[in-house]
Structure formats: structure tokens, C-alpha cells
Amino acid sequence: MSGLALCQLQVTLHKLKVFMSESRVPFFISGAGHVLPGSGMTTKIIHFMVNGRPEQAEFGADCSAADVKDLFRAAAEAGPHHILKLYNTNGSVVNISPLLEANSEDSYFRLEVVASNLKSVGMPKELDTMEYRLHYLESKVNEDLGKTPTIISDLKSQVESFKRKLESVEHLSWMGLFKEDSDQQLSKLSPKPKTSKLSMHEERQQVRREFLNMSTLQVTEEVREHLKTPIFDNWQWEDAEMLVLLQVMFTDLEFLTAFHIELDVLQNFLFKVYCHYNSIPFHNFRHCFCVTQMMYGLIWLTDLQSKIARIDLLIMLTSALCHDLDHPGYNNVYQINAQTDLALRYNDISPLENHHCAVAFGIMSKQECNILKNLTCEQYKYIRGGMIKCILATDMARHNEILNKFKTMRPVFNFTNKEHKEVLMNIMVKVSDISNEARPMAVAEPWLDCLLQEFFNQSDTEKLKGLPVTPFMDRDKVSKPSSQTNFIRFVLLPLFSELTKLFPCLEQHILEPVRRALEYYSDLERASKEEERTTKA
Numbered sequence: 001m002s003g004l005a006l007c008q009l010q011v012t013l014h015k016l017k018v019f020m021s022e023s024r025v026p027f028f029i030s031g032a033g034h035v036l037p038g039s040g041m042t043t044k045i046i047h048f049m050v051n052g053r054p055e056q057a058e059f060g061a062d063c064s065a066a067d068v069k070d071l072f073r074a075a076a077e078a079g080p081h082h083i084l085k086l087y088n089t090n091g092s093v094v095n096i097s098p099l100l101e102a103n104s105e106d107s108y109f110r111l112e113v114v115a116s117n118l119k120s121v122g123m124p125k126e127l128d129t130m131e132y133r134l135h136y137l138e139s140k141v142n143e144d145l146g147k148t149p150t151i152i153s154d155l156k157s158q159v160e161s162f163k164r165k166l167e168s169v170e171h172l173s174w175m176g177l178f179k180e181d182s183d184q185q186l187s188k189l190s191p192k193p194k195t196s197k198l199s200m201h202e203e204r205q206q207v208r209r210e211f212l213n214m215s216t217l218q219v220t221e222e223v224r225e226h227l228k229t230p231i232f233d234n235w236q237w238e239d240a241e242m243l244v245l246l247q248v249m250f251t252d253l254e255f256l257t258a259f260h261i262e263l264d265v266l267q268n269f270l271f272k273v274y275c276h277y278n279s280i281p282f283h284n285f286r287h288c289f290c291v292t293q294m295m296y297g298l299i300w301l302t303d304l305q306s307k308i309a310r311i312d313l314l315i316m317l318t319s320a321l322c323h324d325l326d327h328p329g330y331n332n333v334y335q336i337n338a339q340t341d342l343a344l345r346y347n348d349i350s351p352l353e354n355h356h357c358a359v360a361f362g363i364m365s366k367q368e369c370n371i372l373k374n375l376t377c378e379q380y381k382y383i384r385g386g387m388i389k390c391i392l393a394t395d396m397a398r399h400n401e402i403l404n405k406f407k408t409m410r411p412v413f414n415f416t417n418k419e420h421k422e423v424l425m426n427i428m429v430k431v432s433d434i435s436n437e438a439r440p441m442a443v444a445e446p447w448l449d450c451l452l453q454e455f456f457n458q459s460d461t462e463k464l465k466g467l468p469v470t471p472f473m474d475r476d477k478v479s480k481p482s483s484q485t486n487f488i489r490f491v492l493l494p495l496f497s498e499l500t501k502l503f504p505c506l507e508q509h510i511l512e513p514v515r516r517a518l519e520y521y522s523d524l525e526r527a528s529k530e531e532e533r534t535t536k537a
């Protein structure tokens with residue numbers, strides 16, 4: 001018996017050795033870190049913490065962005081579509097790319113999986129089977145010999161260590177570590193297309209694929225909580241990730257169940273919305289995301305779910321999402337002065353806002369994108385009416401009219417009064433639309449650069465075409481501090497403080513940061529005036 005068991009054991013050991021030698025582990029991740037494939041490459045070492053354990057990633061300058069991302073995914077034991085973020089010691093997000101600068105153990109980054117699926121890491125079946133057989137034969141040999149031969153103990157520890165490596169690099173399956181269907185292998189043979197070389201259509205389709213791949217991920221509780229506050233940092237998210245987060249907003253407000261929205265219809269709708277925002281400096285998809293996220297935050301912070309009907313929340317969130325669809329980067333004044341097609345079509349009456357709204361309902365006119373298709377006619381009409389009012393209310397030419405309405409009703413505000421509620425909904429979409437300064441300075445300031453870039457583009461065109469130049473957009477007259485101090489004093493504070501009177505809990509979330517921003521820009525303004533005086537003198 002022991003002879004046969006020993007023979008079988010030898011065959012199993014041989015198979016195991018062959019399996020282990022054939023299964024390349026191109027870069028190895030241990031508790032201590034990564035080792036590069038090959039040698040002699042110039043490498044850099046990135047120190048980081050993941051799940052409280054110190055790790056190192058070592059890679060060469062010629063690594064691709066995808067390789068580097070996979071390296072970090074492997075360290076975080078996260079699958080290919082999981083969302084990872086790398087934070088520096090200040091808590092700011094650092095782009096995971098080959099351009100990462102080597103750091104020391106004292107200035108390590110923090111790596112976090114911010115969204116993941118809950119599938120466990122799987123071992124290749126062959127290894128499992130062989131290991132099982134090894135145990136079985138070991139016990140047989142043990143029965144006869146009374147002890148485990150050294151060769152078996154050695155091999156067992158090798159198998160253990162090999163398993164650990166496999167666990168850490170399972171996600172690098174694209175490198176051929178695991179067996180795949182032949183057509184899957186074929187698709188991987190073709191080189192990864194370079195994003196910059198893709199046409200707009202291909203780029204969008206890639207975003208769609210990434211979005212759908214990631215859309216089943218569990219977004220972490222921490223991100224979900226952040227998503228409900230103005231401190232949420234929009235800059236760290238890629239397009240597909242923002243689409244995932246928008247889906248989270250719709251699901252977490254229970255719109256899918258309440259309004260019988262099928263998940264694939266919501267995804268088609270969100271993707272179409274994404275496609276209908278233009279790549280312009282300010283009024284782009286990221287702005288749409290920010291406004292929707294602020295609207296979402298305000299709903300949670302004010303506990304609006306307990307005060308108004310869910311259908312009204314759907315109107316508010318969807319209006320925020322659609323409120324700048326297909327914005328061309330030139331405002332209403334320009335549209336009217338330049339007599340554009342939009343101004344002609346809408347008779348100079350809020351041409352842009354009318355257009356944004358028409359595009360929104362154009363998207364929903366396709367059944368596969370129509371999130372309202374399972375509602376009754378009455379519900380559809382109600383939502384359409386509500387969205388038209390909310391989106392048209394974002395025209396700043398109507399700012400005082402809407403704010404004054406709210407001011408008169410605010411002291412006697414009644415959530416069950418239809419007119420009161422409608423004005424409040426308009427106000428909340430407006431607040432969300434111009435809420436960048438309610439965000440942390442590091443998040444808000446880049447938005448101002450984007451806005452001024454769009455303003456300057458417009459005033460440059462106005463000058464070129466001999467049209468009246470909008471003064472607050474003129475690069476010769478406007479500076480960052482002057483633009484913000486006026487906007488905060490005369491637009492933001494009066495609007496935000498009125499809403500805060502209705503919801504005092506908003507003071508710390510939207511009013512205080514805006515006051516701090518005013519102080520900051522006032523100081524800058526004073527300093528630059530002082531500098532001007534001294535240079536003149």
C-alpha cells in the first residue's frame with residue numbers, strides 16, 4: 001500500500017512542481033512589496049499603507065498606466081474594476097500613474113478601495129485539487145511510515161507560499177496567469193488602445209463599458225457618507241466613476257423601487273446625459289456631477305425625505321443632473337446678441353435653459369433611456385412640469401425674482417403649500433448650481449479657474465465679433481478675487497442665508513465655508529490693491 005501511495009504521491013508532487021513552474025508570477029507581491037519582472041530596469045519605489053499594512057510598489061519608468069494601476073490593485077487585493085484611490089499625507093488624492101514620484105517610508109501614501117465587489121478571491125481549480133490530493137496521500141504515507149517525509153514538508157511549504165503569491169496577483173489575470181476562454185485570450189492579444197488616440201465616440205463607449213463594469217460595485221460606506229456632504233471632492237473621480245456615483249444617488253434615494261425604474265434604463269439614461277455634456281471648461285459633465293451631488297447632499301442634510309414627497313426629490317435630483325445639458329460655453333447674453341439658433345428658437349427667453357430642458361426630455365423620449373416610462377400619465381406630467389420649472393429657474397436673469405418670492409414666503413413657509421414647495425425646489429436647484437464656494441477651498445478654487453477660462457473665451461469671441469463685451473467676463477477687467485468677492489457678497493450670501501433661515505442645520509455646511517471664502521478673497525483683493533499702490537508710488 002505504501003509503495004502505491006508513494007508512487008501516486010510522487011506523481012502529484014511532479015504535477016504540482018510543473019504547475020507552479022508554468023504559472024508565471026511576473027511580479028511578486030509579498031508582505032514586503034513588489035519585485036519587478038526582469039532585472040536591470042530603472043525602478044522607483046512607492047511606499048504606501050493599505051488596510052493598515054505597509055507595502056511598497058516598485059515599477060519602472062516604462063510601465064504603462066494600466067500596469068501601475070494593476071500593481072496597486074493587486075496590493076489592495078482588489079479586482080480589475082474596483083475603484084482605488086491613493087492619498088498623500090495631506091489627504092489629497094494622488095493620481096495612480098507611472099508618473100508617481102518615489103517617496104520615503106515617512107511620507108507614505110494611503111491606498112484605499114473606495115468601491116469594490118464582494119466576490120472572494122478564487123484559486124485555480126487545479127491547485128485546489130492537487131493540494132487536496134497531496135493531503136490525502138500524505139496521510140496515507142504517514143499511516144505506513146509514521147512520519148511525514150522531509151520532501152513532502154518542503155513541498156507543502158512551497159505550495160503555501162505559492163498560494164499566497166497567487167492570492168495577491170489573482171487580479172493580474174490579464175498577464176496570462178490563469179486559464180481563460182480562447183476568445184477572451186484573443187481579445188487581450190490586441191494592444192490596449194491609447195485613450196488620447198480614440199475618437200470621441202470610442203472614448204465615450206469606453207466610459208460606458210467601464211461604467212457598466214463598475215456599476216455592480218459596492219461603494220464603501222465612507223464614500224457614501226461623503227457623497228451626502230459638500231466636502232465631497234469631485235476632482236478625484238473619473239467619468240465612469242462619477243456615473244457609478246450618480247447611480248448610487250438614484251438607488252440610495254430609493255427611486256428605482258418607488259418609480260419602477262429598471263437598472264439598465266437608469267444606466268442608459270445616465271450615460272446619455274454624460275454624452276450630452278460638452279467638453280468645455282466649466283459647464284461640463286463634472287459640473288453636472290457636482291450640482292447633482294450638492295442637491296443630493298442638501299436632501300440628506302435637511303432630511304427633506306421626511307418633508308416632501310419622493311416624486312419631488314426625483315424632480316430635484318433629475319433637474320440638477322440635466323440643468324446644463326449641451327451647454328455651448330457661451331451664455332444667454334451672447335446667444336441673444338449673436339442671434340444664435342438657440343436665441344431664435346426660444347425668442348430670446350432663457351434660450352439656454354429652454355434648450356437644456358428640451359435635450360433632457362429628448363433623451364427620455366427614447367424608451368431605453370426613459371426613466372419615467374413606468375409612471376402613470378399623471379405622474380409623468382407632474383415630473384415634466386416640475387423639471388421644466390426647476391431647470392428654467394437656473395437662469396440667473398431671474399435670480400432676484402425667485403429669491404424675492406422665497407423671501408416673502410419663508411417666514412410663513414409651509415411644506416404642504418404647493419406654491420411654497422415649488423419655490424423651495426427651485427431655490428435648492430439654484431443653490432446647488434452655484435455652490436462651488438461652499439466646498440473646501442482646494443476643491444472650489446480650480447472651479448473658479450475653469451469658470452474664468454470659459455468667461456474669457458466668451459469675451460474674446462465677443463471682442464472678435466464686435467459684440468458687446470460682458471464686463472464680468474472681460475480678462476482685462478476681472479481678477480479671481482474681484483470676481484469672487486462680488487459674487488459671494490451679492491449673490492451667494494443673500495441666497496444661502498435665506499435657505500439657511502429655513503434649514504438652520506445648513507449654516508455649517510454652506511454658509512460658513514462661503515463666509516470663509518469671502519474672507520480669503522477679500523484678503524487677496526486688499527493685498528493686490530496694496531501692491532498696485534506701492535508699485536505706482
Ligand SMILES: Nc1nc2c(ncn2[C@@H]2O[C@@H]3COP(=O)(O)O[C@H]3[C@H]2O)c(=O)[nH]1
Nearest residue numbers: 331394396433434436437451483484487
Ligand atoms: N463669479 C462667479 N460666478 C459664478 C460662480 N459660480 C457660478 N457663477 C455664475 O453663476 C451662473 C449660474 O448660471 P450659469 O451656469 O449660466 O453661469 C454661472 C456663472 O455665471 C462663482 O463661483 N463665481
Ligand SMILES: [Zn+2]
Nearest residue numbers: 291323324433
Ligand atoms: Zn450649472
